[in-house]
Amino acid sequence: VEVCNIEGYEMPELAEANPANDYGPYKGSAANHNYVIKNVIDTLKGRTTATTNALEGLKVVEIIERIYTVRNEQLNLQ
Helix, strand or coil: CCCCCCCCCCCCCCCCCCCCEECCCCEECHHHHHHHHHHHHHHHCCCCCCCCCHHHHHHHHHHHHHHHHHHHHHHHHC
16 A cells, blocks of 8 residues: 555554566556465365455445546546
8 A cells, every 4th residue: 555545544554465466557466366365265165264254345346436436536527
């Protein structure tokens, strides 16, 4: 996270993560997807428990949708 400017929210210190994958013009965080996929497999095989739940996934999608909405609104103002 490079910038976190949310009113009433203090950004916690985050642990270092793997560097983002470099896809040329796009650099993304897919480098960490293997941990999520491993957790799904291990959970389905009964070796561990899920590290997240559907509600948390829904919240992430809602945040992403709001980000795009605000971005589109700002682009329309220019």
